[in-house]
Amino acid sequence: MSRSTRKLLLPGGIVLALVTVLLLAPLLPLHDVRAMDIPNRFAGPSAAHWLGQDEFGRDVLARLIWGGRASLFIAVGSALAAATIGTLLGLLGGYFRGVVEVLTVRAAEVLLCLPPLLLALLVVTILGAGTWPLILALTLLYTPNYARVAYAATLQVRGLDYVTAQRAMGAPPLTILGRTILPNVLPPLLVQMSLVVASAMVIESGLSFLGLGVVPPTPSWGLMIRAARGAMEQAPMLLVWPSLALAGTILTFNLLCDRLQTALDPREVTKGGALWMRRPGRRKTAAARRPGAADDNGPLVEIRNLAISVGRTPQIDLVRRAMLTVMPGETVALVGESGSGKTLTSLALLGLLPDQLRVSAGEMRYRTRDGAVLDLAQLDEEAFRALRGPEVSMVFQDAAAALNPVHRVGDQLAEALRAGGLTGERAVQARVVELLRHVGIPDPERRRRAYPHELSGGQRQRAMIALAVANSPRLLVADEPTTALDPTIQAQILDLFRKLKTDTPDMGLIFVTHDLAVVSELADRVVVMYAGEVVETGPVAEVFARPKHPYTAALIASVPEGAADQLRAIPGSVPPPHDMPPGCRFAPRCDHALPQCTSRVPETSHPEASRSSRCIRWKEVC
Numbered sequence: 001m002s003r004s005t006r007k008l009l010l011p012g013g014i015v016l017a018l019v020t021v022l023l024l025a026p027l028l029p030l031h032d033v034r035a036m037d038i039p040n041r042f043a044g045p046s047a048a049h050w051l052g053q054d055e056f057g058r059d060v061l062a063r064l065i066w067g068g069r070a071s072l073f074i075a076v077g078s079a080l081a082a083a084t085i086g087t088l089l090g091l092l093g094g095y096f097r098g099v100v101e102v103l104t105v106r107a108a109e110v111l112l113c114l115p116p117l118l119l120a121l122l123v124v125t126i127l128g129a130g131t132w133p134l135i136l137a138l139t140l141l142y143t144p145n146y147a148r149v150a151y152a153a154t155l156q157v158r159g160l161d162y163v164t165a166q167r168a169m170g171a172p173p174l175t176i177l178g179r180t181i182l183p184n185v186l187p188p189l190l191v192q193m194s195l196v197v198a199s200a201m202v203i204e205s206g207l208s209f210l211g212l213g214v215v216p217p218t219p220s221w222g223l224m225i226r227a228a229r230g231a232m233e234q235a236p237m238l239l240v241w242p243s244l245a246l247a248g249t250i251l252t253f254n255l256l257c258d259r260l261q262t263a264l265d266p267r268e269v270t271k272g273g274a275l276w277m278r279r280p281g282r283r284k285t286a287a288a289r290r291p292g293a294a295d296d297n298g299p300l301v302e303i304r305n306l307a308i309s310v311g312r313t314p315q316i317d318l319v320r321r322a323m324l325t326v327m328p329g330e331t332v333a334l335v336g337e338s339g340s341g342k343t344l345t346s347l348a349l350l351g352l353l354p355d356q357l358r359v360s361a362g363e364m365r366y367r368t369r370d371g372a373v374l375d376l377a378q379l380d381e382e383a384f385r386a387l388r389g390p391e392v393s394m395v396f397q398d399a400a401a402a403l404n405p406v407h408r409v410g411d412q413l414a415e416a417l418r419a420g421g422l423t424g425e426r427a428v429q430a431r432v433v434e435l436l437r438h439v440g441i442p443d444p445e446r447r448r449r450a451y452p453h454e455l456s457g458g459q460r461q462r463a464m465i466a467l468a469v470a471n472s473p474r475l476l477v478a479d480e481p482t483t484a485l486d487p488t489i490q491a492q493i494l495d496l497f498r499k500l501k502t503d504t505p506d507m508g509l510i511f512v513t514h515d516l517a518v519v520s521e522l523a524d525r526v527v528v529m530y531a532g533e534v535v536e537t538g539p540v541a542e543v544f545a546r547p548k549h550p551y552t553a554a555l556i557a558s559v560p561e562g563a564a565d566q567l568r569a570i571p572g573s574v575p576p577p578h579d580m581p582p583g584c585r586f587a588p589r590c591d592h593a594l595p596q597c598t599s600r601v602p603e604t605s606h607p608e609a610s611r612s613s614r615c616i617r618w619k620e621v622c
């Protein structure tokens with residue numbers, strides 16, 4: 001059972017127990033909710049009446065349970081009805097747009113013009129007080145909320161590649177809506193559900209309290225609160241029980257929906273709840289700082305035996321024994337097939353690993369501007385925040401996703417500069433223009449006022465690079481910054497990186513790429529990763545001319561730009577992290593593999609001082 005499923009047990013158990021008790025009310029040995037006992041009005045708890053008796057001597061426990069039936073039936077019933085209708089309207093409107101949108105979402109939104117309580121009062125006044133008119137009123141009230149949430153979520157999802165791919169495959173719209181879009185819009189709908197159930201319970205009690213909801217003598221929590229108010233001085237507990245039941249049920253529903261949202265979200269983006277709810281990092285900055293270790297000629301970054309893992313029992317190592325060194329001013333290319341751990345290693349350097357992953361072993365020694373050596377593997381989030389920007393920074397692959405779409409490019413740059421300590425509005429704006437000009441955005445005075453969507457793909461990537469270098473970082477990590485661009489623009493962006501290298505000769509650059517041609521043009525050293533491990537490192541020219549690991553050799557031979565005479569695909573694929581072969585991870589795909597390769601993990605060899613290979617047959621590879 002996964003952690004998020006386990007977290008469902010508590011609120012799920014409480015809701016199940018509550019619903020069971022309420023459903024079984026007719027079978028439970030409860031007093032008659034209407035049976036009055038005037039001589040014993042306001043009597044306290046006794047063996048016969050566990051929670052005491054009300055103003056007519058009726059049993060409070062029985063009325064609480066039967067009242068809960070009415071309240072919950074109305075709240076959950078109207079929330080479900082509104083969810084079904086509203087989600088359908090939102091999905092249809094968001095997917096088909098145009099007239100359908102007007103007839104569904106916009107029509108539902110008309111209801112939002114009316115004050116909620118007034119709308120409920122209107123329906124109840126026309127149809128008369130009672131359970132069903134109340135459910136209808138609440139359904140009308142909440143349908144537009146669901147429609148809007150589903151509509152917004154559908155709009156977000158309908159343009160994504162996987163929906164386009166479904167369309168391209170000829171899937172009918174209803175299948176796309178039900179199978180592809182609905183599961184993706186479910187998390188915000190569940191949040192909405194928890195809010196609506198809670199709010200419906202409050203409105204039900206309010207209307208019952210006003211005499212417009214559940215009709216007495218049928219009990220409801222709202223009616224009980226209303227009656228108890230008049231007798232607050234004689235019997236204050238009469239007010240406490242229904243209020244507690246109402247508050248407890250609302251809180252439990254909120255918790256259940258919150259946890260459901262996490263459990264149903266396979267991407268686990270909601271995992272851990274709000275940032276402020278997360279446990280603070282256990283690691284301490286002080287422990288990470290080693291003032292004595294400063295060495296001006298030493299490496300900027302030195303990763304040793306880094307392991308990045310997911311899960312605890314069992315723990316799966318997505319990256320293990322990773323080694324990487326970057327000297328000041330050096331460009332190190334990180335290459336390897338998809339899934340080899342390049343992105344995770346880069347993200348770990350900035351403390352940006354996804355929530356469910358962690359650095360489980362190893363060191364990432366980083367030398368700061370003032371000469372102190374920090375172990376990034378030991379830093380907490382707060383310490384990383386201080387480093388990101390002026391010390392380490394990152395250029396992401398997809399600038400469209402990495403830039404905030406609702407802020408102007410210039411404003412985003414200005415914000416980064418202010419966060420880096422630059423003061424004075426004039427100085428900030430001047431630096432914004434200078435940065436945009438530096439990265440080659442034409443007419444920066446005007447373009448700084450553009451939103452990201454108003455820039456071309458290449459310009460967006462330039463703006464993203466400007467953002468990354470705004471505070472002159474000493475280490476820049478670029479994760480496939482050219483992959484999403486067309487070849488002409490790719491060449492321009494590579495030129496920009498070359499210019500950055502020349503202009504900032506001390507800046508270390510880690511360049512993640514699949515493209516070996518880019519590596520040979522841009523990088524000084526190359527680090528080859530396979531299945532979460534670093535298999536070979538060395539100066540680019542030497543590694544490309546004489547690879548010392550069969551995987552590097554195969555990689556070079558597999559691309560047209562490679563030095564090999566004949567193009568040759570690497571047979572098989574990278575094994576998944578949970579099913580890694582024992583011994584050398586590349587052995588099952590390797591032409592040079594010996595029996596001992598599959599039984600023992602190969603040690604790192606150093607064919608030359610500046611090179612390393614994790615292959616026992618490195619001498620024979622070439």
Ligand SMILES: Nc1ncnc2c1ncn2[C@@H]1O[C@H](COP(=O)(O)OP(=O)(O)OP(=O)(O)O)[C@@H](O)[C@H]1O
Pocket residue numbers: 310318336337338339340341342343344345354356357576577
């Ligand atoms: N959040 C995550 N949870 C579990 N496994 C993950 C997560 N992120 C990445 N992985 C796994 O870790 C391994 C390394 O992923 P990583 O993204 O670092 O590879 P990569 O070399 O950068 O690939 P690509 O070139 O496709 O970006 C892959 O097997 C991937 O499936």
